[in-house]
Amino acid sequence: MKELLTGRRALRIDSAIAFAAMVSLQSRPHWQAGDWLWLRVILILFPLLIAIRRIEPALALPGLVVGAYLAVALGQAPWLLYVGIVLALWSLAGRCRQRTVIAVTAGSVLIPIVLDVARVAVAEILRPYDSFGGNLSQLFENIVAAGAPAVVPWPRVALIAVVAMAFLLVRRDRAHVVPARQRWADLRAYLVDPVDSWVRYALLAGALAGMTLVEVRTDLLYGGWWSAPSWMPWGVAAAALVLVFRRRPVVPVVVLTAASLIANWQSYTHYVPLYAALGVALYWLVVTPKKSRSLRWTLPVAIGVLILLPLITRVMRVRYLQLIFPEIKRRGWDYTWNTVLHNSTYDGIAQNIWPVTLSLILLLPVLAAIAVRQLRRNREAARREAELERAAEELEAEQVVLTERAIIARDLHDVVAHAVNLMVIQAETGPDLVRRGEADVLAGFQRIGDAGRRALSELDRLLSTLRDEDGIADPQLAPQPGISDLSQLVADVSDDHLPIELDLQGDLETPPEGQQVTAYRLVQEALTNVVKHARATGVRVAVRSEETGVRVEVTDDGVGFDVAAARRGNRHGLAGMRERVRIEGGTLDIRSTPGAGTTVDAWMPVGGRR
Structure with a gap:
């Protein structure tokens, strides 16, 4: 990870290219086969792989190749995706082993070829599932009708292989090979690294806003937003950009709640990316571990938002609703055949009631945030408990040292006091011994010498235990009478x-x-x-x-x-x-x-x- 930390400017440049690639995929608002909304929404995610191509190029390269293939198939401009492919090839040649470079490049080149060759067979396989996602088999038939060379440009496919081999030769001597396990560890570290986290938040916000914009354009194509001001759909599409305010999750929750409510009133489709952005904002609101945002108020706020959404769509009165959608007031009220006052614009809006099941689905991120917060709290408690145990062990070790010092002090007192007292007593009896005779004097001095030598011997053994390098008394040295x-x-x-x-x-x-x-x-x-x-x-x-x-x-x-x-x-x-x-x-x-x-x-x- 150290190498990556030194190249943060390069990572920011890659993130800027990824963001630009997401914008470039909005250059053509729709394809002639407009049923493939879900594919065009997913396509917006592929440029994100450019942002991680320095960390895990073996993952980024095949993903970018698939993204370029889908972009061509859906009539979008894939040029920045091709730029990402070249950059991924450069990183692949400098970060992976030669056999990994060859294997990943060969697999990436074969992806569009296999899809192109097998498109008819795939169309037949998918035909029984046409009821899901809008005629999957028809997608491949339309690709065939558009012309295979337009989908799989063989010169570009060959160019990928040539560029990969050229980069492999150029970087052969300067490659810094990183094992696959370490590359995945670097990727996980980058995703949770607090430094430059705003870059990741910006990419996430841009991806969700881009996917929402695809849905808004499709919705406008089919007549959605019939009673909203002209600026409103574009404002809703850009609402996900407020996710960059990760540190202030209340702002994204408020903005995305309003945008989701408006989109539900005005659209013919379900804005899944917009609702996903709201789920992310609710998750951040609850999971953020700050004293000012405790569960005592963040959890009620999150649940309250999910309860208010279906409630507002049921009880919102027309006088307030026409402030949001002036078309209601401009259209005016008419009497129906049974003399009931009627406004067609209001009726079209009022019938779009927020589904309770959608609120229940959005409750899942809130529950996940509670679980993550509890997991973090348990980990913090375990960490503190481990620190307390270490402190207790250190304190106990210090207490043992103090106890041993007290024992040694008592031993020193016993040894020295006893020996010195004997020598003093023998010395005090000296005059009496002199009167008794030379033999008694010599015996008295002998006892004094013996007591002194024993005291020195025991003192030497006690001091030897203090000098023990492991702090453990040597039974051969410690005095153990x-x-x-x-x-x-x-x-x-x-x-x-x-x-x-x-x-x-x-x-x-x-x-x-x-x-x-x-x-x-x-x-x-x-x-x-x-x-x-x-x-x-x-x-x-x-x-x-x-x-x-x-x-x-x-x-x-x-x-x-x-x-x-x-x-x-x-x-x-x-x-x-x-x-x-x-x-x-x-x-x-x-x-x-x-x-x-x-x-x-x-x-x-x-x-x-x-």
């Missing part, structure tokens, strides 16, 4: 001044990893608090692994503390203990009284992780 590591922890903390009793019961490997880590961190934080604050002479650590969960209990005989005051003081160690237990779906009970020691009791049930 468990219940079985409590023996080493107790051994590191206990000494002659603070004996620690460790009681481990049950299968220590059964609890899940999260509970293992939590149990270790609870004991570690509790022992840190004992060493730092309790001034205890003994500690008991009990861990029981049961089928229903894990219980951790740390009891000391220290000085104790005020639990409520500590909670108000926002002590990080106690808050971290509660948070760890809460994550595992457990409960934490801290019992302490000043002067009576402290008990930390935690219970973590199986499957309780949140």
Whole structure:
């Protein structure tokens, strides 16, 4: 599509040629066989293929050849269609593969030849269906009577093949081959592209106005518009041009409703293109997704128009009708044989009542607009829901990151605080160790070094998890101590001044990893608090692994503390203990009284992780 976007000026030129070709097909108002109105109306659509010949020439070329054939058969001037054929051949040679060019050109050349050769057989095949569309078989017989060379000019057919081969040779090295699937995708993109949409609206309006003009001319030929001002039929024919006001659909609805009503009063035929234009305007009125044009008023307006059309033709009074058609007033009123006041012009107009079935048919575009609008709304809702889901996932990912950061922060606190407290305590006991002797001093320094090395090791592993490129902790690097590591922890903390009793019961490997880590961190934080604050002479650590969960209990005989005051003081160690237990779906009970020691009791049930 990028190549097409850079050639918008060329697309506009093609659209101008297409519009001119539609005008040129109006050069001869009628053909000697006037029954072929529907063919002359359809013929107006073929020049539209010129507008897409750069995008999909394989579709435009055969269509333009068929259009030129019908134009000659119906006595119209096809010269601009031939210009479109040449342009389509040029695009075909530069946009499609050589075999596609040859196949499409051969098929396009064979179309008029086959129709010309088989015209008699086709006429016989169509003869049983003469009651539909006005003697189809007679059409081909009239073509024969007009002379086959006039319908299929063999030099022009040969010229198409020669021009195609010449263009293929000229553009052989500069061709930009586009696959058929991509060409169809480009065509769909062009039809919905908001840029230069006014060009497409102008072509649509011109095509519908041109088809309406064909019907108006035919209607005038057969005596229609007998009581209308001379300008009125041409105004009705041009009414479809208001479709260029796509952004203001109210204007086309009003103008086309009035034109359709007038055409129904004055014509002998059904103006299908005009009614189609009204259907397009009603569709645009309802489908346009703007706040100022909600369904609350556009739908009642559209339905109201369809209800008013048959109603007006039934209740319109003569004093108002003669304002539209002055011929009623000029003709005057006469008495009939039974002394009833009579106006022949008014009677001819009044009997043309708008069919209710036509309003029902025009209701279909309105229903289609509602369906399309609902489909767009569902797509928009789905898009917003997808955006909300992505936002929720991103928020959840951010929350996970924050949670992991909090966990890592707690781990850092546990590791650093515990190790530093041990080193501080060992350093404070230095004077006593000096008095005891050199051996005790060396053992104290050894414990300080061991605590420092363990702290550095765990810090290094924690920082390694933060440096992980995928944001996932490496089990080999992340610190994951468990219940079985409590023996080493107790051994590191206990000494002659603070004996620690460790009681481990049950299968220590059964609890899940999260509970293992939590149990270790609870004991570690509790022992840190004992060493730092309790001034205890003994500690008991009990861990029981049961089928229903894990219980951790740390009891000391220290000085104790005020639990409520500590909670108000926002002590990080106690808050971290509660948070760890809460994550595992457990409960934490801290019992302490000043002067009576402290008990930390935690219970973590199986499957309780949140």
